[in-house]
Amino acid sequence: MVTSLFPLRIQGASIIKRGKRIIGPIELDLESDGITAVIGPNGSGKTTLLRMLHGIENLANGTVSWGNFELSDALKHQAFVFQNPIMLRRSVLENMIYPLHLKGMTNAAAIDIANKWLERVGLSQSCNKDALVLSGGERQRLALARALACEPKILFLDEPTSNLDGYSMAAVEKLILDASSDGIKVIIATHDFGQLKRLADTIIFMLNGKIHEIGNVETLLLGAKKEETSKFLNGEIVL
Amino acid sequence: MNEIFAGFKQALELIVSIDPDLFEIVLRSLHVTISATIIASSIALPFAAYIAVKRFRARRLLIALMNALMGLPPVVVGLVVYLMLSRSGPLGVLGLLFTPTAMIIAQVIIITPLIASIAHQSLRDLWAMYHDLLISLNTTKWQRVKTLIWDARRSLLTAMLAGFGRAIGEVGAIMIVGGNIDHLTRVLTTAIALETGKGDFALALALGIILIILAIIINVSIHMVSKTERSKLW
Numbered sequence: 001m002v003t004s005l006f007p008l009r010i011q012g013a014s015i016i017k018r019g020k021r022i023i024g025p026i027e028l029d030l031e032s033d034g035i036t037a038v039i040g041p042n043g044s045g046k047t048t049l050l051r052m053l054h055g056i057e058n059l060a061n062g063t064v065s066w067g068n069f070e071l072s073d074a075l076k077h078q079a080f081v082f083q084n085p086i087m088l089r090r091s092v093l094e095n096m097i098y099p100l101h102l103k104g105m106t107n108a109a110a111i112d113i114a115n116k117w118l119e120r121v122g123l124s125q126s127c128n129k130d131a132l133v134l135s136g137g138e139r140q141r142l143a144l145a146r147a148l149a150c151e152p153k154i155l156f157l158d159e160p161t162s163n164l165d166g167y168s169m170a171a172v173e174k175l176i177l178d179a180s181s182d183g184i185k186v187i188i189a190t191h192d193f194g195q196l197k198r199l200a201d202t203i204i205f206m207l208n209g210k211i212h213e214i215g216n217v218e219t220l221l222l223g224a225k226k227e228e229t230s231k232f233l234n235g236e237i238v239l
Numbered sequence: 240m241n242e243i244f245a246g247f248k249q250a251l252e253l254i255v256s257i258d259p260d261l262f263e264i265v266l267r268s269l270h271v272t273i274s275a276t277i278i279a280s281s282i283a284l285p286f287a288a289y290i291a292v293k294r295f296r297a298r299r300l301l302i303a304l305m306n307a308l309m310g311l312p313p314v315v316v317g318l319v320v321y322l323m324l325s326r327s328g329p330l331g332v333l334g335l336l337f338t339p340t341a342m343i344i345a346q347v348i349i350i351t352p353l354i355a356s357i358a359h360q361s362l363r364d365l366w367a368m369y370h371d372l373l374i375s376l377n378t379t380k381w382q383r384v385k386t387l388i389w390d391a392r393r394s395l396l397t398a399m400l401a402g403f404g405r406a407i408g409e410v411g412a413i414m415i416v417g418g419n420i421d422h423l424t425r426v427l428t429t430a431i432a433l434e435t436g437k438g439d440f441a442l443a444l445a446l447g448i449i450l451i452i453l454a455i456i457i458n459v460s461i462h463m464v465s466k467t468e469r470s471k472l473w
Contacts, residue, residue, distance in 0.1 A: 056374050
């Protein structure tokens, strides 16, 4: 049997916390190709949708399925870069090799891969530094390198370039485009319309915890079907 | 005031003259306390990490109980351990009463909740920071516990030193279960109690000074070796 994480499917799933519906019900089918951007106003549920797709949120109802994979197996083929990158209280190199050790890799192999990635993201000079002393941009690059070193099939990025300077943003975007070219499905939450145009193939517009509209990037940017999507993409405030 | 000066003078004399009785007592104090600290830490640290990462129904109650047990009266612990280890007690057959092992058992009971409670505070904060990453990496509960203990090792060392500090200064429980037998179960604190009872305040104070110096040396050495205060973060 051919095993695949796709289609990545959400069927009638909702997340309820302390009696309040955070998002849902959500219906969504994602295929393996391209970069999918999740956009929407603050609090619309972008991050929660990403976490739901990743499988780290408890569902109140509905299901999330990753092709014919079980959740625990599906998680092994996914990586998530959080908006505020989580750094272990270890050196940069140790941060890199931690997930590789979890995958059962030997120390030598893990160090080899880690060094390759640190070189690629321009952090090889900092490999013995404490990860907690890195700047915001460096942390973001380290988090992305740590995720990509695990060779995921799906990469979730939660506003990976917010608060980054132009140089760091360009470096991160290049890594994202390279990852997509390597066949990794990238799902990214972003507030940056420029980034949307530079990176995305499809757009999911979230509003009030629901998928308001979904479509090809050119189609939506040229003329969204729904008024709120159109207003949002034109930079207006949508409540 | 004279007693205090006499105490300092006698402490210095005991140290300089390398008094064999004193060194025997010091070594026994260290043996009992370090053993108790290591055993208590082996129980308390994984337990603290486990309740930091695991959510279950009685968790809050357990944490409240653990915090309450920090103030466990040593004399009561001593009495209970005495009753358990005495000839007519359930563990009397082991013949442990009035041995250093009995003293270690009593100290373990006293300091385990203290170490667990202090450790839990830092592990809980670290877990809040690591939660999403470790869940996303599909780690097992045991891998999370190991990661938290390793990454919080510097603050956990402080918890262990707090346990060590309480154990080395403890007298009530070890007096009951150890019996303060010369050349067998006498340690610095029980010797101080004995000399005070005999009215030899200068010797009691001398032993007290040595106890304090010992505790300070061990704490400072461990902090230096483990680089608890890392300057490179700011």
